[in-house]
Amino acid sequence: MLTVDRVSKVYRTGAFGTNQLTAVQDVSFDINPGEVVSLIGESGSGKTTIGKMVLRLASITSGTITLDGVDISTYRGRGLKNYYRHVQGVFQDPFSSFNPIFKADRVFAMLKGQYFSSMGRDAWQHKVEAALDAVRLDPAAVVNKYPHQLSGGQLQRLLIARALLLDIKVLVADEIISMLDASTRIDVLNLLAELKADGLGILFVTHDLALGNYISDKTVILQKGVMVETGETTAVFTDPQHPYTQQLLASVPRLDRRWQK
Amino acid sequence: MGRYLGRKGLIYALTLFVAVTINWMLPRFMPGDPISDMVSRAGLRDPEAAARMQAYYENLFGLDVPIWQQYLNYWGSLFSWPPDLGISMWSFPRPVGDLVMGALPYTLALLIPAILLSWYVGNKLGALAARRKALDNTVLPVSYLLTATPYMWLAILLVWFGGMQLGWFPSSRAYSGNLVPEFSMSFIGSLALHWVLPFLSLFLVALGGWAIGMRNLVIYELESDYSNYLGALGAPPRLIRKYAFRNAMLPQITGLALQLGVVLTGNIVTEVVFNYPGLGLLLLNAITSTDFFLLQGIVLFVVIGVLICNFVIDIVYVWVDPRTRTGLQGASA
Amino acid sequence: MTDMKSSPAGRSGAAAPAPDPASAAPGQTATTDPLGAAPALAGRRRSEMLYFALRNPKVILGLSVIVAFLLFGLLGPLFSEFGPRERNAGPLGAAPSSDFWLGTTWTGQDVFTQLAHGTRATFQVALMAAAISAFIGMTMGFVAGYRGGRLDEILMMITNIVLVLPVFVVVIVVTAYLGISNTATQALVIGLFNWTWVARAVRAQTLSLRARDFVDLARLSGVRTLSIIRREIAPNMASYLVMTFILLFAGAIVFAATLDFLNLGPRGGMSLGLMLQQANQQAAMSLGLWWWFVFPGAAITAITGSAYLTNVGLDEVFNPKLREM
Numbered sequence: 006m007l008t009v010d011r012v013s014k015v016y017r018t019g020a021f022g023t024n025q026l027t028a029v030q031d032v033s034f035d036i037n038p039g040e041v042v043s044l045i046g047e048s049g050s051g052k053t054t055i056g057k058m059v060l061r062l063a064s065i066t067s068g069t070i071t072l073d074g075v076d077i078s079t080y081r082g083r084g085l086k087n088y089y090r091h092v093q094g095v096f097q098d099p100f101s102s103f104n105p106i107f108k109a110d111r112v113f114a115m116l117k118g119q120y121f122s123s124m125g126r127d128a129w130q131h132k133v134e135a136a137l138d139a140v141r142l143d144p145a146a147v148v149n150k151y152p153h154q155l156s157g158g159q160l161q162r163l164l165i166a167r168a169l170l171l172d173i174k175v176l177v178a179d180e181i182i183s184m185l186d187a188s189t190r191i192d193v194l195n196l197l198a199e200l201k202a203d204g205l206g207i208l209f210v211t212h213d214l215a216l217g218n219y220i221s222d223k224t225v226i227l228q229k230g231v232m233v234e235t236g237e238t239t240a241v242f243t244d245p246q247h248p249y250t251q252q253l254l255a256s257v258p259r260l261d262r263r264w265q266k
Numbered sequence: 267m268g269r270y271l272g273r274k275g276l277i278y279a280l281t282l283f284v285a286v287t288i289n290w291m292l293p294r295f296m297p298g299d300p301i302s303d304m305v306s307r308a309g310l311r312d313p314e315a316a317a318r319m320q321a322y323y324e325n326l327f328g329l330d331v332p333i334w335q336q337y338l339n340y341w342g343s344l345f346s347w348p349p350d351l352g353i354s355m356w357s358f359p360r361p362v363g364d365l366v367m368g369a370l371p372y373t374l375a376l377l378i379p380a381i382l383l384s385w386y387v388g389n390k391l392g393a394l395a396a397r398r399k400a401l402d403n404t405v406l407p408v409s410y411l412l413t414a415t416p417y418m419w420l421a422i423l424l425v426w427f428g429g430m431q432l433g434w435f436p437s438s439r440a441y442s443g444n445l446v447p448e449f450s451m452s453f454i455g456s457l458a459l460h461w462v463l464p465f466l467s468l469f470l471v472a473l474g475g476w477a478i479g480m481r482n483l484v485i486y487e488l489e490s491d492y493s494n495y496l497g498a499l500g501a502p503p504r505l506i507r508k509y510a511f512r513n514a515m516l517p518q519i520t521g522l523a524l525q526l527g528v529v530l531t532g533n534i535v536t537e538v539v540f541n542y543p544g545l546g547l548l549l550l551n552a553i554t555s556t557d558f559f560l561l562q563g564i565v566l567f568v569v570i571g572v573l574i575c576n577f578v579i580d581i582v583y584v585w586v587d588p589r590t591r592t593g594l595q596g597a598s599a
Numbered sequence: 600m601t602d603m604k605s606s607p608a609g610r611s612g613a614a615a616p617a618p619d620p621a622s623a624a625p626g627q628t629a630t631t632d633p634l635g636a637a638p639a640l641a642g643r644r645r646s647e648m649l650y651f652a653l654r655n656p657k658v659i660l661g662l663s664v665i666v667a668f669l670l671f672g673l674l675g676p677l678f679s680e681f682g683p684r685e686r687n688a689g690p691l692g693a694a695p696s697s698d699f700w701l702g703t704t705w706t707g708q709d710v711f712t713q714l715a716h717g718t719r720a721t722f723q724v725a726l727m728a729a730a731i732s733a734f735i736g737m738t739m740g741f742v743a744g745y746r747g748g749r750l751d752e753i754l755m756m757i758t759n760i761v762l763v764l765p766v767f768v769v770v771i772v773v774t775a776y777l778g779i780s781n782t783a784t785q786a787l788v789i790g791l792f793n794w795t796w797v798a799r800a801v802r803a804q805t806l807s808l809r810a811r812d813f814v815d816l817a818r819l820s821g822v823r824t825l826s827i828i829r830r831e832i833a834p835n836m837a838s839y840l841v842m843t844f845i846l847l848f849a850g851a852i853v854f855a856a857t858l859d860f861l862n863l864g865p866r867g868g869m870s871l872g873l874m875l876q877q878a879n880q881q882a883a884m885s886l887g888l889w890w891w892f893v894f895p896g897a898a899i900t901a902i903t904g905s906a907y908l909t910n911v912g913l914d915e916v917f918n919p920k921l922r923e924m
Contacts, residue, residue: 017748062815086821094819102812104831112816119821164816277756281763288769292776410911414904416853418860418875419896426884426892437884524762524796531767535860539879549768550861553775565772572765 006206007059007092007175008035012068014054014230028054029230031068034223036175036206041197043209043217043238045253046227052210055227056177059208060094061085072175090120093168097180099160103152109160110148112167120171136166140196158189165196176200179210194220214257218242226250270590274580278573285569289562290340294333303556344566351566352559356551362563365548370567372440373544375461377533380468381522388476389518393511395477396484405477412474417532421467421539428463435462438541464540468532472525479521483514516587523579526572648838648916657912664905668898672722675715683716683869684708692888702890705881710874714894717871721852721902724786724870728851731790733844736797741828743798744805755802762795767857774863781865789854797843804839808832838917842910849906856899871895 014029029051036042044052057063059070061077070077072092080088096102103109113133121129137144140162147159155163161181168176178197182190197220201207211217217224217238224241226234226249234247245251258264301323305316331339343350351362388409395405429437436442441456487493487510496506537546545564552560584590652658681688687707688699695702701710743754770792779785808814809832817827833840858864859872860879878884878892 057815060815060819062818089819089821094815096812096815098812102816104811104813104835106834112820115817115820115822277759277763280756281760284760285764285769289772292772410904410907411900414849414907415900416856416860416875416896416903418857418872418879419892419899422875422879422884422892422896426887426889430884430887527765527767530765531857534767534771535857538861549771553771553861553863556775558776561772561775565768568765568768573763576763 006035006037006073007208008069008071009033009055009059010069010071012055012058012070013066014051014058014063015066027230029058032225032227032230032232033068034225034232034235036208038174038206039201039204040223041201041207041209041221042223042225043211043221044225044227045211045214045217047212049229050227051230052212052227053179054230056094056179056208056210059175059177060092061088062094086119090171091174092177093171093173093175094177094179095161095164095168095181098184099157099164100152102164103160105152107151109150109152109155109163112163113170116167116170132170133166136169137163139169140166141192142166156189157185158193161185161193162196165193165200169200173205175206175208177208177210180212182216183211183213214242214253226253270584271580274577278577282569282573286341286344286566287337289566290337293558293562294336351563354552354557354560356555356557356560362560365560366545366563366567369543369545369548372542373533373537373546376464376468376536376542376544377529380465380472380533381525381529384469384472385476385518385522388473389480389515391473392477392480392482393484393507393514395481396488397507402481406481409474409477409481412470413478415471415474416535417467417471418535418539420471421464421536424463424467425539428466436460437463440543460540460542464536464542467536467539468529471532472529475525476518476521480514480518483517484510487511487513516583519579519583519586523576526575530568530572651916652913655912655916657908658916659912661905661907661909661912664901665909668718668902669722671715672718672720676712676719679709679712679715681709681712683713684867685712688712692886695890701894702888704877704891705883705886705888710890710894713869713874714871714898716869717874717895718898720782720865720868720870721855721872721899724782724789724855725848725851727783727786728789728793728855729844729847731787732794732797732847732851733840735790736794736843736847737801737840739794739798740801740803741805741832744802745809745824745828745832747806747809751802754798758795758798761792762799766792767854770854770858771861771863774858779858779863779865782868785855785858785865786851789851789858793847793850793854797847800839800843801836804836805832808835838913842913842917845906845910845913849903852899852903852906871899 010033011031012029012033013027013031016026016028018024018026032051032055034042044055046052054063058065059077061080065078072088077088077092102112104111110133117124117129121132124132134144137147142159142162147155147163152160164181165176176197182193185193194216197207197209201220209217209221221238224235224238225232226241226247228249234241234245234250241250242254245254301320305319305323349363351366353359354362354365357365391405391409395402425437428435436456436459440460441447441453442460445453445456447453484507488506490510493506493510496509497503533544534546534549536542537544538550541547545568548560549564551557552564676683685708688709689703689707690699691703691707692705693699693703695710699709699711701714703709704713739754739758743751743758770788774785774788777784777788779788805828814827814831817831822830855864855870856872856875859870860876862873862876864870864873872895874895875892878888878895883889883891
């Protein structure tokens with residue numbers, strides 16, 4: 006469905022772009038319906054950049070990303086808008102995802118204006134309530150509230166509900182639970198698992214190996230923009246080939262072991 | 267450091283380029299014919315003399331060669347030595363360069379002390395006000411009042427009050443009319459007396475802005491995390507204030523560069539009010555007599571002067587702010 | 600840092616330095632935390648801000664003075680039977696009296712009439728010029744900050760060039776050649792040269808707001824760039840933009856008055872700067888006709904001073920931390 010093929014991203018820095026910085030180099034993977042792919046790497050590994058390229062928030066320096074065989078970088082205006090009907094994202098910091106001076110449900114209104122302008126008021130109301138229901142949010146608790154009046158978990162679920170309003174095939178989830186409390190984390194994770202079961206393809210960007218292992222079917226390990234290892238999650242985690250992956254796995258603190266000198 | 271200054275240098279070079287180009291373009295592309303304008307305003311009775319004058323100026327403008335060559339020639343004349351800025355109409359037939367050079371010392375004698383002293387005293391006052399509530403309550407309103415005062419109004423008030431009502435200081439010209447410029451006590455004394463009021467006018471208005479800026483900056487620094495941390499460590503308030511002051515200085519130094527244009531404007535009107543024979547008065551004379559050569563010569567001179575000052579301030583900044591030296595880009599160009 | 604002007608009031612007038620509207624800690628706030636006011640605004644309703652603003656004594660005093668002068672400029676001319684340039688309207692050089700409230704000039708013009716007409720013209724020019732500067736500066740700042748990259752470099756290069764240029768002197772040459780014929784032209788010339796600090800300040804704020812995820816989310820919602828700037832970014836710095844406009848207004852008043860004082864203003868008509876010019880040229884100081892030059896100068900000072908005062912007050916409202924000091 007979504008294919009990332011030898012994609013690179015080079016940033017220009019300094020006066021008039023005299024210096025170059027390679028953030029992502031030759032990364033390839035694909036996401037099929039009902040599949041979760043985790044992008045795992047430490048900060049600066051380029052994992053967020055890949056997510057942004059998939060979402061067309063960052064330009065692609067070389068390589069191609071295709072959705073159902075169509076190169077997404079060719080989309081302009083109406084085409085891009087249509088692309089966003091199928092591919093959506095949720096970001097790390099829920100509080101940064103909402104414009105602080107407006108009410109939180111404005112993210113729905115924005116979609117209504119752009120995609121469902123002809124839909125009647127009641128029909129829209131129903132649609133929103135169904136989406137909120139799908140993410141287990143009580144409409145009364147979240148509608149007409151300012152972002153700072155809601156919790157991080159509520160906000161993230163609002164954003165997932167927002168994505169569900171569209172006809173999405175791929176969801177880019179960029180560290181979406183790393184800023185949440187442990188108790189809400191698992192709720193959001195389970196929510197993703199349900200969506201996956203409904204056939205949604207998910208690009209799960211994280212720095213947390215355990216999370217990647219928990220949720221994903223395929224795993225891509227990134228180091229400094231380069232893909233060091235990729236494959237079925239079980240294979241990567243049980244039999245890592247690359248020394249970087251081995252080192253990563255060895256350094257994960259485990260629930261069943263205490264720190265020893 | 268080299269990069270920082272290099273970037274600044276590029277901006278200055280481009281600025282000079284823009285200024286010179288505007289200067290060159292204005293008389294050529296403006297509606298009307300500035301040369302006939304100038305000649306007719308010269309009010310020559312003899313038509314033959316007027317025609318000769320017209321021919322002379324057209325030749326000077328170099329209007330008989332292609333336009334791109336006119337442009338290059340213009341640059342060429344600026345870089346020749348001494349720079350050829352043309353002949354003044356207003357004070358025919360003196361070269362513009364001579365007139366500007368004659369006026370420059372008076373302007374500098376006003377500007378340099380006014381800028382530096384107002385900056386120094388303003389910063390001191392502001393830093394003091396930041397830590398004494400009582401002082402703050404007087405310094406701040408007075409500073410705002412001063413900074414809201416238009417230069418020409420304060421100058422006029424000083425002429426009226428200091429010059430006319432009290433009669434303490436002369437309020438017109440740079441020295442008494444009965445003296446000839448020479449190196450003597452009486453001449454220098456007269457020069458000094460005439461200097462006081464125009465200087466005060468420039469000094470006072472600029473003072474307010476610096477005091478406000480410094481007060482706000484110091485308060486901001488004193489509330490910052492590093493100040494709180496130092497305080498928590500038990501560092502003496504004197505030390506914290508010293509650090510705060512040093513950090514607050516940095517924007518004030520850049521501010522100096524940004525204020526140049528403003529003080530310059532103030533200087534022009536102050537000289538007009540006090541009839542002080544500097545560049546500002548010369549500029550007014552050039553305007554009223556539509557002497558475009560003189561006008562452009564002054565402008566070019568002022569632009570170059572401002573660029574030089576900017577560069578000097580940049581060098582001082584590099585010297586004061588270590589970040590510009592280590593490439594941390596403390597001040598972005 | 601250090602981009603911003605430090606002296607807030609900074610004589611924003613003539614050659615246009617960069618008084619940062621966030622006058623509390625000018626230079627600093629604008630860059631280390633360009634959104635100084637934003638968190639305070641977070642979630643709070645705009646009307647609430649207005650409530651606090653209209654209860655801040657500085658804002659009340661500043662706005663009252665400005666509105667008073669505005670009304671004076673609008674209505675004042677109606678109370679006068681003379682023209683602003685009408686000679687021999689009264690005795691020559693008469694002191695303020697019940698017949699001529701603010702006295703007369705050396706040629707017998709009524710100072711009250713001149714002041715009323717001058718105030719009106721001053722407001723006209725300053726408001727127009729401020730609007731033009733605000734438009735140019737904000738457009739440059741928003742575009743440079745939002746688009747970034749090469750375009751940002753080019754726009755900022757242009758801004759920096761105009762910033763270094765002694766603008767007032769350039770304006771003098773331009774007006775000397777053009778010959779300013781009316782207030783609109785004067786406003787245009789001032790507006791065209793007096794926007795640099797706005798561009799830089801707005802760019803800095805836009806840059807930091809642009810990095811927030813809600814901008815990306817708006818893009819993912821198919822909202823176009825212009826709408827994102829207008830509806831997502833600009834509202835977050837509304838308070839800042841208001842303060843910017845007030846400072847531009849104050850700056851334009853001084854700028855226009857200075858041009859008029861050098862007799863480079865519109866021909867005909869009357870303005871506060873022109874009154875000062877005529878008083879100075881006709882030696883009102885040595886004649887002792889203080890009412891001729893004290894009133895127009897005081898009017899300029901009062902209007903610009905009130906604008907600064909309003910800004911300080913607004914800053915206290917938008918940055919609640921300052922209220923404690």
